[in-house]
């Protein structure tokens with residue numbers, strides 16, 4: 001039987017995610033949004049792409065949350081994106097309201113699903129989603145690290161003039177200015193990055209990675225990135241639905257790992273059919289570990305701000 005995947009939010013990230021899911025034949029896709037007729041129109045357009053791109057899944061668009069019933073996986077992209085000059089935290093209050101409403105409906109209509117959060121500010125929205133659904137932590141988590149890592153891999157490949165697929169690295173921490181690109185273990189097919197690039201160039205790549213989302217917001221002017229974010233969430237989805245056991249950086253609720261508890265933060269996890277099957281505690285340099293803990297403090301501060309708002 002084909003799997004059922006619901007994408008909530010049919011905007012830039014949501015619609016692109018739906019298309020990539022269909023192209024990979026990962027299951028039947030339901031695209032939902034509050035804007036009347038829009039998800040129906042986009043889904044029909046994608047269905048009509050199937051004969052050309054040779055996929056045969058059923059793609060439907062809807063404004064009714066009830067249509068997510070029976071979903072194996074729900075991807076939440078509903079919410080406002082950043083505009084130039086905005087930080088991800090500026091979205092906190094508005095998006096918390098949206099994610100809460102969406103998650104109440106997930107709890108009602110897809111109580112057995114795995115939930116992948118994409119909406120920003122990512123780590124806090126994961127926390128809101130878990131609070132609202134009450135689902136076990138292994139099936140509520142977020143996408144950010146795969147995207148930030150992909151950005152860093154692209155920048156390294158460009159600088160070292162090598163194939164991006166050969167670049168292995170990890171960006172951990174919160175999805176914001178405090179993210180932690182890990183350079184101590186970064187390599188190109190096992191060749192340490194420091195053998196290929198000068199420290200100055202590595203530092204510049206780390207800085208560009210941290211500001212990677214903002215670089216695109218500044219260019220687009222009316223919203224934020226969506227091709228690489230959609231490809232990143234599909235990478236996670238594939239590992240979950242095919243029980244791929246990929247080790248990917250995801251926002252996970254920590255319970256003592258890395259000396260951090262009680263908040264979502266980007267760490268390496270193993271993704272399989274149960275969702276997060278293991279949080280992997282990799283050895284970090286002391287500077288990286290303290291940056292990760294500092295990042296968790298920044299995430300916790302946002303959770304407190306949200307709680308103070310009564311949200």
Ligand code: TXD
Nearest residue numbers: 009011012013033034078079080081118119120143144229
């Ligand atoms: O790495 C990451 N996690 C991210 C996160 C990478 C890129 C984008 N990131 C965030 O995802 C971004 O900051 C936003 O918070 C979300 C969605 O970004 P997108 O670029 O897709 O925004 P759009 O194009 O504005 O689409 C959002 C859609 C829009 O069509 C709204 O009508 C819809 O969300 N929306 C809703 N859908 C369903 N249900 C409700 N309640 C709802 N409210 C708004």
